[in-house]
Amino acid sequence: MTTLGAATPSDTVSLGTGDARRELLQVMGVEAVGPYSLVRVERGGLEPGIPGQFFMLEAPGRILPRPMSLCLAPAGELAFLVDAVGPGTRALCSLRRGDAIHVFGPLGNGFDLAVERPLLVAGGIGIAPMPYLADRLGGAPALVGFRTAQQAEAASLLPRADVVLEPRLVTELIPEDPGSVLACGPEPMLVALRELVPTAQLAWEAPMACGYGACYGCVVEIEGRLQRLCVAGPVLSS
Amino acid sequence: MSVPILNASGCLDALVAPDVAETLDAFVTKTVTPLPREGNPPPRIAETELGMLNSIGLQNPGIDAFLDEHLPKLAELAVPLWVSIGGFSASDYAELCARLDERDEIATVELNLSCPNVEEAPEASAELVAAAREQTKKPLYAKLSPATWNIAETARAVADAGADGLSLVNTIRGLSLDPQTLAPTLARGAGGYSGPALRPIALQCVYACSGAVELPIVGMGGVTSGSDALALVAAGASAVALGTVLFAEPAAAPRIRRELAEAATARGYGSAADLRSNANESSSPAGVSTI
Numbered sequence: 001m002t003t004l005g006a007a008t009p010s011d012t013v014s015l016g017t018g019d020a021r022r023e024l025l026q027v028m029g030v031e032a033v034g035p036y037s038l039v040r041v042e043r044g045g046l047e048p049g050i051p052g053q054f055f056m057l058e059a060p061g062r063i064l065p066r067p068m069s070l071c072l073a074p075a076g077e078l079a080f081l082v083d084a085v086g087p088g089t090r091a092l093c094s095l096r097r098g099d100a101i102h103v104f105g106p107l108g109n110g111f112d113l114a115v116e117r118p119l120l121v122a123g124g125i126g127i128a129p130m131p132y133l134a135d136r137l138g139g140a141p142a143l144v145g146f147r148t149a150q151q152a153e154a155a156s157l158l159p160r161a162d163v164v165l166e167p168r169l170v171t172e173l174i175p176e177d178p179g180s181v182l183a184c185g186p187e188p189m190l191v192a193l194r195e196l197v198p199t200a201q202l203a204w205e206a207p208m209a210c211g212y213g214a215c216y217g218c219v220v221e222i223e224g225r226l227q228r229l230c231v232a233g234p235v236l237s238s
Numbered sequence: 239m240s241v242p243i244l245n246a247s248g249c250l251d252a253l254v255a256p257d258v259a260e261t262l263d264a265f266v267t268k269t270v271t272p273l274p275r276e277g278n279p280p281p282r283i284a285e286t287e288l289g290m291l292n293s294i295g296l297q298n299p300g301i302d303a304f305l306d307e308h309l310p311k312l313a314e315l316a317v318p319l320w321v322s323i324g325g326f327s328a329s330d331y332a333e334l335c336a337r338l339d340e341r342d343e344i345a346t347v348e349l350n351l352s353c354p355n356v357e358e359a360p361e362a363s364a365e366l367v368a369a370a371r372e373q374t375k376k377p378l379y380a381k382l383s384p385a386t387w388n389i390a391e392t393a394r395a396v397a398d399a400g401a402d403g404l405s406l407v408n409t410i411r412g413l414s415l416d417p418q419t420l421a422p423t424l425a426r427g428a429g430g431y432s433g434p435a436l437r438p439i440a441l442q443c444v445y446a447c448s449g450a451v452e453l454p455i456v457g458m459g460g461v462t463s464g465s466d467a468l469a470l471v472a473a474g475a476s477a478v479a480l481g482t483v484l485f486a487e488p489a490a491a492p493r494i495r496r497e498l499a500e501a502a503t504a505r506g507y508g509s510a511a512d513l514r515s516n517a518n519e520s521s522s523p524a525g526v527s528t529i
Contacts (some may be wrong), residue, residue: 011489012525013255013489014255022489058486060333063288063433063486064290064486073442087285102486102487104488206281207283209283209292210485210488212255212258213251214255214485215248215294215485216248216282217281217283218283219281219282220280225276226276226277226280231254
């Protein structure tokens, strides 16, 4: 299932954030996790990268690939948690075992893992990078907020998660001395967290066409200037 | 001899992805303007069924920072350099060309004549080219918008004004609405439409201009395969540039180069260049190394 032209051999691109590879990878399976889908692909020659980095996933039938942070990295696989909110993510969630898609990554800057007393904070589909992050941090505790009980089923991917449902918000549960906060979620949550915990590492989101600095489509205001999130982020220190 | 493959201006950052730039026969910079520009507010991109819209807004560091900081690094890459420039008046183009003329690292200057606020009437394009021509001996390529009533007339006007080649085509203005809110998807409303939907439009512009002028043409617009590139060559392009395809596939150039050679051979041409000489007589673009 190639969007653009015929299948190409694997290739490596050296970027400022490290080497990224693009390969045609077999889909191992797509599993429902609450309302979300866990899209599992073979790992091929791709590195899983640092938690918070992302991959561009070919969305069959679409012009542009979609940026997804890595959710889980079991041996020989890469797994992405996808919320079917538009035509690209619906195409990804409709993949079946045996299909093949191009995957390019890892891209961007991930979380700084050299932290004391990590606390993971996520909202909604922002839980996506947390299982791999928790794993790399040796099983860090997490606070995760969702709108619905069905969405909260995704907390099963995180062994040490405390779950809250709206109208309660994760920001209400941040302890007085939270340690090192590493967070991903909707923009209002990240903005609120930035106020509460100025040292937090926050993973932001923006629509991206390329993921490697080519299109200038994903700019966000960072330190008073519009900068490409794919190059400067997606994880930023607040 | 093969058909040179370039990137479309604004579709690759050679300093972030030098490997990708070096797969090209020439690298074309993002458009540089006299002063720094922060560009448009996000969201800036939207995918459509057959292409994508962008409203980047010519984000660039301005000519001073470009010459001092970016150009020395770009010059280290193993690829000839084309610099795209844009402005809002003939004097802007003249000033930019005067600055670039002194720099030997630059092979070719591409004039982005499709800026907002710049009249796109044939005589206006010619005026900008004439102003640029007075300030530089470097090869000048005029990049034209497809949204003009008679692109062949514009091509004749810019040829008479001293352009050495044409880059055809820039994006065409389009709009997409959020399916839920029915508000424009892009913060600025309209954007430049690119991708496969642009292909027949680009083909027609190349065909019309190659019949009107003797200038070499860099053809671009929705090229995703060797067959697409071959069609542009058959219509009169002497080089092909890649845009939107590079967003999805950074290594598209080597694949398309290979497919183009195969597609030409399969049709009985020794090379894509044979097909081109069959299609029209224009020469290879200056500033592009040909094999």
